[in-house]
Amino acid sequence: MKYSYFPGCTLRNKAKDLDDYARACAEKLGFSLEELTDWQCCGGVYPLGADEIASKLPSVRALNAAKKKGQDLVAVCSACYHVLKRVNDDMANVADIQTRANNYMQLDTPYTGETKVLHYLEVLWDVVGFDKLKEAVVNPLTGRKVGAYYGCLLLRPSSVMAFDDPENPTILEDFIRALGAEPVMYPYRNECCGGYISIKEQEKAAGLCKKITDSAEGFQADCLVTACPLCKYNLSKNSNLPIVYFTELLAEALGIKEAQE
């Protein structure tokens, strides 16, 4: 199975681990990620304004490129996934945005939301299957207590994201279980880390992050897993609890991490 792949700005730089492990694990699990040529940064946050068109166009270009290849579009970063999926929803369902974006793009065939946007975890869940993933594990993470940190962007708003139950998600816990580790349930796993606010208001982000990591540590988590580079940055900056990308944990369980190092 081949997918169009949108790595995003951070996976090319500070979050190279998230990207490298995702690609290597995909090959091992029998699917491949074909990076789109000429992709542009999604912008990091979805432009909420109904009149904001230009800032949605990088996503439309990526979505249309995947459509032309006849492939679903996969993202690993929570933010890229969030932005691509919401812009895609606009292109399918919001007539004004669809018209104005297409007027600008001047494509041979207008883009109207045909591409399916998937998060890497959804490919593991829906296509590979967590049962098959479990069979592929060569280095089970037995005895490790891992807290899933969902944050905001994968889950909300669920009317568009439709990723998992927005209040009581389970996909990451099932993923952790498939790798042989023990998922730790703690109440702050879908609370906000502060996101962009940490650039100007470190203390605000620190307060929010501390609640999350204190809660996870209180339930004896050894580490937290995330799919978001900004969550990882904010949480790591404010706690000694190790924060790891889900793809790193995956690579470790599949025996790829040692091979790459």
Added chain:
Amino acid sequence: MSKVEQIKEISGVNPLKCMKCGKCSASCPSFNEMDIKPHQFVTYVINDDVEALAESKSAWKCLSCFACIERCPRDVKPGKLIDAARQILIRQRGQEGLSPDEIPALLDEEMPQQLLMSAFRKYRR
């Protein structure tokens, strides 16, 4: 177009649907820092009191975590209204929340590109 009309147009929200249950404010991780709370924000728009909104700190405190949008039982989307108020500010010259001169001092080695990109979108046009 009046400022309130602009907020409604940018957000695409009908504030009159609000039944004042307060779930948005109860869900908000920035509640304590907001002088006008999310549920009050909706009322200010209904009452056409945009000057107060423009002067309030609230618009700058929203994290765009979408908890209020997720939990609103009337689909009012308070977070979209707050973002629209912010848009009106940052679309005016001199009203941006982050100037290029400030940025070098804010950087550190671990900072992901995603944070810079997000900050550009949230504080500037």
